[in-house]
Amino acid sequence: MAEKIDVAVIGAGRMGQIHGLNAARHPDLRLRYVIDSDAAAAGSLAATFGAEVGTLEQALAEPAIKGFVIASSTDMHLEHSLAVIGAGKAALCEKPIDLDLAKAKAAAPKFEGAQYILGFNRRFDPHVSALREKIQSGAIGQLETLTLINHDPAAPPPAFIPRSGGLFKDFTIHDLDLAYALLGEPPVEIFATASCLVDPAIAAAGDVDTARVILRAASGKLCVISNTRRSGYGYDQRVEAYGSRGMAATANERLDAVEVWNEAGAHASPIRPNFLNRYAASYAGEMSHFADVLKGRAKPSVGYAEGLMALAWAEACAESARTNSVIKL
Ligand SMILES: NC(=O)c1ccc[n+]([C@@H]2O[C@H](COP(=O)([O-])OP(=O)(O)OC[C@H]3O[C@@H](n4cnc5c(N)ncnc54)[C@H](O)[C@@H]3O)[C@@H](O)[C@H]2O)c1
Numbered sequence: 001m002a003e004k005i006d007v008a009v010i011g012a013g014r015m016g017q018i019h020g021l022n023a024a025r026h027p028d029l030r031l032r033y034v035i036d037s038d039a040a041a042a043g044s045l046a047a048t049f050g051a052e053v054g055t056l057e058q059a060l061a062e063p064a065i066k067g068f069v070i071a072s073s074t075d076m077h078l079e080h081s082l083a084v085i086g087a088g089k090a091a092l093c094e095k096p097i098d099l100d101l102a103k104a105k106a107a108a109p110k111f112e113g114a115q116y117i118l119g120f121n122r123r124f125d126p127h128v129s130a131l132r133e134k135i136q137s138g139a140i141g142q143l144e145t146l147t148l149i150n151h152d153p154a155a156p157p158p159a160f161i162p163r164s165g166g167l168f169k170d171f172t173i174h175d176l177d178l179a180y181a182l183l184g185e186p187p188v189e190i191f192a193t194a195s196c197l198v199d200p201a202i203a204a205a206g207d208v209d210t211a212r213v214i215l216r217a218a219s220g221k222l223c224v225i226s227n228t229r230r231s232g233y234g235y236d237q238r239v240e241a242y243g244s245r246g247m248a249a250t251a252n253e254r255l256d257a258v259e260v261w262n263e264a265g266a267h268a269s270p271i272r273p274n275f276l277n278r279y280a281a282s283y284a285g286e287m288s289h290f291a292d293v294l295k296g297r298a299k300p301s302v303g304y305a306e307g308l309m310a311l312a313w314a315e316a317c318a319e320s321a322r323t324n325s326v327i328k329l
Contacts, residue, residue, distance in 0.1 A: 005294045008033035008059040010080050011072035012045040015094055015119075018276055019069045022287035024049035029067075029291055033059045036072075056080070060087045067092070067115075067294050069287075073163045074170065075099055078107060081116065090115035092290040096173050097307035099165040101315050104308055111304035115293050117286070118307040120177045124285035127250040131239055132182055134248045141245030146182055146223040148175045151236035153274055155198055155229040161205040167194065168317040172213060172227055176313040177306060179215055179223040182241060186309060187215035187223070191326045192317035198230040213317055234271035235278045253278060 007029050009020045016036070024031040033054035036042035042053045059065050060083060068084040070077055070093040078098035084091045095118055098104040122128050135143050150171065156164070164170040172192075180186055194211035196203035209229035216222055240249045252271040260267045272278040292298035316327040 002028065004028060004030040005067060005291070006030050006032040006062070006065045007067040007069060007290075007294075008035060008054065008065055009045070009069045009071060010035045010056065011070065011076075011094075012036040012038070012041040013071065013073075014276070016041075016069075016071035017045055018280075018283050019071050019092070019287065020045050020049060020051075022284050023069060024051070026287055026291050028295055029287070032062075032065055035059060056083060060084070060089065066090060067290060069290070070094060074165050075163045078104060082107060082110060085111060085114040085116060090117075090290070090294055092117045092119060092286065094119045095177075095307065096165060096169050096311050096314065097304060098311065099169060101308075101311050104311055108304060108308060114304070115300060116303045117290055117293060117300045118303050119286060120174065120181075120302050120306065120310070121279050121282040121286050122174055122178050123181055123282075123302055124289065125279060125282040126285075127253075128178070128239065128282075131241065131248055131250050135182060135241055135243070136184075139246070140241060140243030140248050143183065143241055143243045144221060145242045146179060146221075147238075147240040147242075148178060148223065148225045149236055149238040149240075150175050150225065151228045151231035153231050153233075153235050155202060155209060158199075158201045158205065161202060161207050164207075165314075166207045166318065167209060167211055167227065167229070168192070168314040168321075169311065171229075172211060172225060172317055173310050173314045175213070175225040175227070176215075176317070177302075177310045178239070179225065180306070180309065180313075182239070183215075183217050183221050183223060185217045185219060185221070186329070187313060188218045188329050189216040189326050190214070190313060190316040190320055190329065192320040193324070194321040198228065202229070208321070211317070211321065215313075235274050236271065237278055 034046040067090040194208035198209040213225040
């Protein structure tokens, strides 16, 4: 049997639990340590998969541990990433790379040549990948405009907001990266407008929960992003790509494919309820890519450079919304 590679997970919260599960069940990986400043969270995740609770120092010092999944709070990503790659280990880090663009830019040289994957999970989603292939194969002619709909069913727990970086760095950042991946070029202009319509606690924490963003690329291609922290009907994730010869779109997955048609009308099952459910395959795909990188079968397909660009665009969104102006990049 092929040798398993030992990995550790830093952060045992919502994402740490899904990454822990995917690491534990991947045939090439063994989940050795769970690290979390919350001992109960670490203990519970470690116990689920027969792993040990450890400290970062302990895990970094173990030669057998080659990879770290960083799913700690966003404000710890850069510190944890630097510790991991500084020890010559590989990292799969949740987005965003950091909250502070200047700090992240200054650290960039340290990531050159590092085995560092950034968790822009939609790049690993089978539907998004298929859509990207259709666009690239010319199925809709020349791509001209994109519409990205990213609506959360409900706001995250209030305690998450202050350490999240706010809607643009925490949430819109997925769309900014996806727009780049699908357009094939970066934006040169960004306009964003945002409100707090869902939960006054979000405004009290200095954040917004509803936004529209428009991106313009140098070629003139345009992208509109729609975000809210409350859909009420599930986790609405749609991409529409319009080209010179047609359009391509990914619809929402439903909990099942049953439709009931009767005298009252036609009724379909609800769409998937949240990110953990909708993007389960993409998180597993991300972990497989991490295993491939650790096994020397692949180079990171998305990493620090993409993270840095998306963070800059997220800052531009925040500045645009604050100043009610178009930001030229
Ligand atoms: N890719 C996605 O779809 C997606 C979805 C949700 C969250 N995220 C990202 O994942 C990260 C974690 O989000 P979450 O929702 O799991 O948050 P969470 O609050 O549920 O979990 C974070 C965990 O990190 C731990 N932690 C905080 N500081 C630490 C430290 N110094 N050392 C060790 N552990 C520490 C906390 O105790 C907590 O258990 C965030 O950066 C978020 O942006 C990504």
